[in-house]
Amino acid sequence: MSGQTVLVTGSRGSIGRVVTEALRGRGHRVCGFDLGEPAHADDLRGDLKDEAAVREAARGARAIVHLGATPDEADFVGDLLPNNIVGTYRVLEAAVAERVPRVVLASTLRAMSGSWGGHARPIASDVPPRPHDFYSWTKAGVELMGEMYARKRKLSVIAARIGMFARDRDEWAMVESWRNRDSYLSWRDARHFFVRAVEAERGPGYLALYAVGRDGVGVFDMETARREIGYEPVDAFPAGTPEITG
Numbered sequence: 001m002s003g004q005t006v007l008v009t010g011s012r013g014s015i016g017r018v019v020t021e022a023l024r025g026r027g028h029r030v031c032g033f034d035l036g037e038p039a040h041a042d043d044l045r046g047d048l049k050d051e052a053a054v055r056e057a058a059r060g061a062r063a064i065v066h067l068g069a070t071p072d073e074a075d076f077v078g079d080l081l082p083n084n085i086v087g088t089y090r091v092l093e094a095a096v097a098e099r100v101p102r103v104v105l106a107s108t109l110r111a112m113s114g115s116w117g118g119h120a121r122p123i124a125s126d127v128p129p130r131p132h133d134f135y136s137w138t139k140a141g142v143e144l145m146g147e148m149y150a151r152k153r154k155l156s157v158i159a160a161r162i163g164m165f166a167r168d169r170d171e172w173a174m175v176e177s178w179r180n181r182d183s184y185l186s187w188r189d190a191r192h193f194f195v196r197a198v199e200a201e202r203g204p205g206y207l208a209l210y211a212v213g214r215d216g217v218g219v220f221d222m223e224t225a226r227r228e229i230g231y232e233p234v235d236a237f238p239a240g241t242p243e244i245t246g
Ligand SMILES: NC(=O)c1ccc[n+]([C@@H]2O[C@H](COP(=O)([O-])OP(=O)(O)OC[C@H]3O[C@@H](n4cnc5c(N)ncnc54)[C@H](O)[C@@H]3O)[C@@H](O)[C@H]2O)c1
Pocket: 009, 010, 011, 012, 013, 014, 015, 016, 033, 034, 035, 036, 046, 047, 048, 049, 066, 067, 068, 069, 070, 071, 072, 082, 083, 087, 106, 107, 108, 109, 161, 162, 163, 164, 165, 166, 167
């Protein structure tokens, strides 16, 4: 299903750039929303905490891919709470007010890393979040908020438990140094995951899905993502990511 209007928050970020390009490539009209400089005529510059700005950005959209966030451990009160929790609240409220049926939320594998060792493999998609730091605590909150809006406000919400999408050369070198790369998510698989999350035909309800690559098969339940949205990873490390120059 192409030709939808899609709002992508965090569109100037590492995953946002890749996802925005992929959705435009599929024929969707994408409105990017970010604190950073717009890169396209349809983009808006704004802050997720700004209720009116987020609502304006969501107007007319059929789906929101909500990537904008502080993406790692940071000051809880000054960064994580406003950007990740208030920002997600603004996005979900805007989805209800503007009747946007699908919201895809960026969570992380780290949202359940506090109980990692305690689960049988593959780890089921519906294991509850159990964070281990304040960043992952906000992402656990993002998941719980998404589930509540799906249930009470009849949205279709998909929480993407994103693995390791290398943003720069240092992160790429870090993944190279790991013995265990089951969290690796190539740029190509990231494109595919988020396109499927936007385009999959689904009614109201909540789903948490693992956004990882082939190294994660057998460790994480990838069958639910295949069945529910048609996402099947193709890349094992190091395939599927262009040479990172920055
Ligand atoms: N990169 C990974 O491996 C990874 C893993 C798990 C989860 N995630 C999640 O995926 C999402 C995208 O991550 P990324 O790696 O692209 O991070 P990034 O830092 O490259 O991009 C985040 C973007 O969000 C924007 N942003 C932050 N606060 C904002 C605000 N208040 N208003 C408007 N825009 C705001 C930033 O300007 C930035 O462009 C995040 O939610 C992150 O937590 C990323």
